[in-house]
Amino acid sequence: MRRLLLQFTAIATLASAVGAQQAKPDTAKKAAPPIADNSFLMEEAYNQEFGVVQHISVFQRTKEGSWAYAFTQEWPSPSQKHQISYTIPILRPDGGSAGVGDVALNYRYQLLGAEEEPLWFSPRVSLYAPTGDVKQGRGAGGPAIELAFPVSYALSDAFVTHWNAGGSLTRADNGFGKTATTRSIKGGVSGIWLLAPTFNVMVEAVASRFQFLTPTGARAEGTSYVISPGVRGAINFASGLQVVPGIAFPIGVGKSSGQRDLLLYLSFEHPFRTDPSAH
DSSP states (O other): OHHHHHHHHHHHHHHHHHHHHTSOGGGTTSOOOOOOSOOSSSOOSOOOOTTEEEEEEEEEEETTSOEEEEEEEEEESSSTTEEEEEEEEEEEOTTSOOEEOOEEEEEEEOOBOOTTOSEEEOOEEEEEEOOSOGGGTSOOSSOEEEEEOOEEEESSSSEEEEEEEEEEEEEEEOSSSOEEEEEEEEEEEEEEEEEETTEEEEEEEEEEEEEEEOTTSOEEEEEEEEEEEEEEEOEEOTTSOEEEEEEEOOEEOGGGTTOBEEEEEEEEEEESSOOGGGO
16 A cells, blocks of 8 residues: 555656646746645545536555445536536446446535635535436435535645535335335545645545345445545646546455555546637
8 A cells, every 4th residue: 555655646747747747838937737636435525616517536456355436527507606417327336237336416606715715615515317227236226315514615725624514214115015105314535735736635524324135125224434635736738628636545444444445536627618708
């Protein structure tokens, strides 16, 4: 694990240097765009700016060999006040085969926050379609709605913290004809140290309590407690494209003790139109 972390640190540092070389001569002296809206397990409260789209891939693998991949695409609609996105998960749970999980459609409203302000707040609502195979362990078997309340606060130019809280209701199916409404709650906090605009060290802590249906149709409860140290770097191009790779090691604590995962992150963020007011 330590060797992987050192290797990624070297790669991210090199990537930052390469990105700086991509700048045009007349813009080389400008500060590199900092990394933002690129947490791994947490949700940062920064909506997409006008004319900018983000493509996010997250891959997480357990030491037992199961894995989950999620692709998310975020769009301003049409401005930073309103953001729509969708998430498509591909899962391979323990004892199951790989396939699509429950797809989510998300909407976020930028209630607080603007450029140079330290406090941001963007409540989100998500709808989940039962596209995953419940018998293979890839879905809940029914639709779900989720509310989330991400808050981001910059303590200084070098340290940013993020806070999440939320919950969901799911019309679950156990795969044997039994259905019921299940509930979940989730919260988390993270601290990000901006060693440089294009290289950050981060620690995320996430806790959740959730219900699921047993084969008899009864509700059962589970919990998850994870602390995840990681790093992320950025490659900035003169075209406006920012590429952010990242790596983290989620570690289970408390009742989740023994969990040891590997998480890989990759984001592409770029403009797709220009703001008429800028001309």
